[in-house]
Amino acid sequence: MARQTLSREEVLDAAAALVRAHGPDGLTMRGLAAALGTAVTSIYWHVGNRESLLDALAERTVADLGAIRPRGEGPVERIGSVAHALRRALRERPHLVAMVHERGLTERMFLPAQRALVREAHAAGLRGERAAELVRAVTFQAVGYVLVERNRERAPVQSPAEEELWGAGAAGADPLLARALAAPPDPDRLFAASVRALVEGLLAGPSTPSPGDITDIQDSGGGAVGRGPYSQ
């Protein structure tokens, strides 16, 4: 039985809903067809194949991210407000953002925010490379924060728990530090503090970094943690 009414938009909407709800893995062509009440093969006519369907969702996410408007007064606050807006936008659609990321469209997605940052950097008196540095540093900061933050939220019960990790002597006789690290961080506070410190540091001094790797990391050689075969 022909349906004759299915549109590309309908397909994208239903696919986006599935991805938002269950992640990319929750989007199967057969499941999508069932949700739409069509045959699987109809979807192929509208969107090509699964890969280009996901590509289209990523494109739509880039467009959805829209324009950023700085708020507040003073460069630190206004620049911080862009970082906050970015964080919120990313957190509202984590799966879709991850797909944008995987497809290498991150730069384009951040363009509106970066345009706003350029204006604020100028207003703060930064020019040329210093301004570019601020734009990129703040963007990286916000994105990285969201990624780590999401991980914390999804994380199952950690073994060992943070209390154990930081309870003993690891904090070096600083009970307040131990308590602070044992408790789950206040994400809003930590983000605000990080952004503020970064922006103040960037606005304050000319950065004269001494690059290069000055620290080693020990590779323990791949010893397995758990052992013992599984029983049937």
Place this chain on the structure above:
Amino acid sequence: MARQTLSREEVLDAAAALVRAHGPDGLTMRGLAAALGTAVTSIYWHVGNRESLLDALAERTVADLGAIRPRGEGPVERIGSVAHALRRALRERPHLVAMVHERGLTERMFLPAQRALVREAHAAGLRGERAAELVRAVTFQAVGYVLVERNRERAPVQSPAEEELWGAGAAGADPLLARALAAPPDPDRLFAASVRALVEGLLAGPSTPSPGDITDIQDSGGGAVGRGPYSQ
């Protein structure tokens, strides 16, 4: 024909090699069996199933990350060296790190680095919550940077290219800024500058953030970018 020599370690090694080379999607049970020269079902005896095989790889990655040793003199440099070491370690095994991330083991993976940061924060005179803030801010910074950095590297040709994006009037009559943003950033320099700014900002002042979302983001409502059905 019985093989009688397959071990769990062998399975994990071969699986890790496949993931390093082709990512998690490149690891199929049948492909792994072929690489090992065994029947698919033998793998199940040793590692249970695909999911717990990936879990084991993530565990191994956490263990492999090993200990961090700060280098250099002065708090800014020593704290920065931890960030650099972290960045390097993460960049060496991006797929495996992503798997650790997906499984919520990120915190455990970062514990060695965070222990080192605690010591350096103390040496710099920070205590309690201020020290905890530095530990977390620096960790988030390094992780986030690597994630964004990798994205840039994998990104296909951007459309529009950065030259177009920043070439016109977007940079607000700052040709040096336009040039800086049009050129690909020097990742080592930008990372060093960001970490330095963050650490200096954290060491300098007590942070009194004004939290809350003070900026809106405009949602354009999900209009599609490309259109037109695919041909058979």
Place this chain on the structure above:
DNA sequence: ACCTGAACACCGTTCAAGT
């Protein structure tokens, strides 16, 4: 122009059976 079912080559997993 748009929809359909049948068929193909994959995939992870289970199971009864070997030695």
Place this chain on the structure above:
DNA sequence: ACCTGAACACCGTTCAAGT
């Protein structure tokens, strides 16, 4: 204790055929 092939229920995709 460890390995095996057969079988199951999935998956994305193609194709010839409908209207």
